[in-house]
Amino acid sequence: QNQQRTTEQWRQLDAAHHLHPFTDTQSLNQQGARVMTRSEGIYLWDSEGNKIIDGMAGLWCVNIGYGRKELSDVAKSQMDELPFYNTFFKTTHPAVVELSHLLAQVTPAGYEHVFYTNSGSEAVDTMIRMVRHYWDVQGKKDKKTLIGRWNGYHGSTIGGSSLGGMKYMHEQGDLPIPGMAHVEQPWWYKYGKDLSPDEFGVVAARWVEEKILEIGPEKVAAFVGEPIQGAGGVIIPPATYWPEVERICRKYDVLLVADEVICGFGRTGEWFGFEHFGFRPDIFTTAKGLSSGYLPIGAVFVGERVAQGLIAGGDFNHGFTYSGHPVASAVARVNIELLRDEGIIDRVKNETGPYMQKRWRETFSQFEHVDDVRGVGLIQAFTLVKDKSKRELFPEFGDVGLMCRDIFFSNNLIMRACGDHIVSAPPLVISKAEIDEMLGVAARCMETFERKLKDSGLV
Numbered sequence: 478q479n480q481q482r483t484t485e486q487w488r489q490l491d492a493a494h495h496l497h498p499f500t501d502t503q504s505l506n507q508q509g510a511r512v513m514t515r516s517e518g519i520y521l522w523d524s525e526g527n528k529i530i531d532g533m534a535g536l537w538c539v540n541i542g543y544g545r546k547e548l549s550d551v552a553k554s555q556m557d558e559l560p561f562y563n564t565f566f567k568t569t570h571p572a573v574v575e576l577s578h579l580l581a582q583v584t585p586a587g588y589e590h591v592f593y594t595n596s597g598s599e600a601v602d603t604m605i606r607m608v609r610h611y612w613d614v615q616g617k618k619d620k621k622t623l624i625g626r627w628n629g630y631h632g633s634t635i636g637g638s639s640l641g642g643m644k645y646m647h648e649q650g651d652l653p654i655p656g657m658a659h660v661e662q663p664w665w666y667k668y669g670k671d672l673s674p675d676e677f678g679v680v681a682a683r684w685v686e687e688k689i690l691e692i693g694p695e696k697v698a699a700f701v702g703e704p705i706q707g708a709g710g711v712i713i714p715p716a717t718y719w720p721e722v723e724r725i726c727r728k729y730d731v732l733l734v735a736d737e738v739i740c741g742f743g744r745t746g747e748w749f750g751f752e753h754f755g756f757r758p759d760i761f762t763t764a765k766g767l768s769s770g771y772l773p774i775g776a777v778f779v780g781e782r783v784a785q786g787l788i789a790g791g792d793f794n795h796g797f798t799y800s801g802h803p804v805a806s807a808v809a810r811v812n813i814e815l816l817r818d819e820g821i822i823d824r825v826k827n828e829t830g831p832y833m834q835k836r837w838r839e840t841f842s843q844f845e846h847v848d849d850v851r852g853v854g855l856i857q858a859f860t861l862v863k864d865k866s867k868r869e870l871f872p873e874f875g876d877v878g879l880m881c882r883d884i885f886f887s888n889n890l891i892m893r894a895c896g897d898h899i900v901s902a903p904p905l906v907i908s909k910a911e912i913d914e915m916l917g918v919a920a921r922c923m924e925t926f927e928r929k930l931k932d933s934g935l936v
């Protein structure tokens with residue numbers, strides 16, 4: 478157990494030694510970090526004893542919910558038996574074999590081969606190297622460019638952040654690396670103008686075709702996208718988008734990659750987001766819900782075509798010390814078994830997902846500066862807008878988002894601001910009563926937000 482300290486002591490030691498990710502350390506240290514100490518179900522407790530509703534499942538990852546002893550039990554027994562051994566040099570171990578076998582069963586047919594990493598970023602970087610190596614083996618050495626979307630998020634390694642379309646990340650570290658291209662995101666609210674969503678979905682998909690033709694199909698290795706863009710603001714493409722993207726990729730022999738790090742393992746009410754949108758990627762990357770965040774693990778699922786190409790290609794010179802780590806593998810296996818055996822994903826699809834989407838729309842559509850209220854399964858969002866009637870966004874996209882997020886946070890409800898999008902992705906085990914509790918708090922926060930917005934002179 479951790480040594481018992483006061484919040485202030487934890488804050489001071491944290492400020493003295495700990496550099497946080499995606500953080501302005503100086504401003505954090507002026508206000509002090511919030512010290513999360515324990516968790517259960519959909520709830521967190523901080524060091525001041527506040528009970529917090531985790532509307533973000535950690536970072537979109539605690540799908541099974543907090544406090545599942547089945548995962549900590551298997552972690553301890555695996556750690557006692559074989560805490561580590563590698564999967565290099567012609568060795569394997571039962572934990573990674575059983576996980577791989579299980580994963581082949583919960584994925585649609587045709588995804589029989591999986592490569593392990595420690596994170597989503599590493600899964601994306603693995604995919605980048607696989608895709609380029611695949612085309613080399615096919616003798617098409619010029620097919621190296623990968624196309625992503627602006628505001629897409631594919632992690633924070635050099636490859637992942639280059640493929641991602643977050644310009645504020647590209648500015649740090651001289652990114653993107655060569656061989657990366659981006660098209661606009663399928664955000665109907667901003668780009669759809671007077672097109673219907675379905676018409677816009679085809680237009681947005683054609684941006685991919687234009688980019689492929691601009692670069693030259695013989696140079697394009699793959700198109701990569703999140704079924705629903707998560708960190709980019711829960712941008713849910715119209716139903717016509719993905720089937721059209723798939724048709725275009727097949728037409729120019731461009732591999733199609735789904736980044737399922739957020740959408741995977743039940744978030745949309747299907748096991749994987751590509752099943753919800755009705756397309757079949759050649760490869761898909763996962764992490765987060767794979768272990769529900771209890772231990773770090775990522776996985777790249779390789780479809781038959783690419784798997785056979787790689788296997789025929791001899792040595793694939795890539796991998797990590799902890800690829801297929803025994804304890805992470807064991808925890809992931811039990812996590813997936815619980816998701817499957819407790820029918821959690823079916824319940825998201827048929828019960829709690831529809832309920833959340835109905836209550837989410839009822840709760841937020843009523844507010845004057847909220848529009849584009851949207852969601853699928855248990856991932857949902859709305860956009861804070863200056864003028865609904867004109868679909869007009871705020872000029873400094875992001876300021877009011879943070880204002881709104883801070884009101885939730887000070888009322889012990891965690892939701893996320895992605896620019897002026899407010900997003901939520903709670904644990905998949907959230908009950909209808911907990912959905913009502915969460916949205917009751919949120920509604921009161923939004924009343925406060927609307928008042929604060931009027932006082933701010935921004936509207």
Ligand SMILES: Cc1ncc(COP(=O)(O)O)c(CNc2cccc(C(=O)O)c2)c1O
Pocket residue numbers: 536595596597598599601630631632633703707708736737738739764765893
């Ligand atoms: C689609 C996608 N792909 C890759 C990654 C990278 O995974 P790792 O972080 O495990 O390397 C992600 C991660 N997504 C992510 C990570 C951290 C914060 C937030 C946020 O929206 O606040 C989102 C992601 O959402």
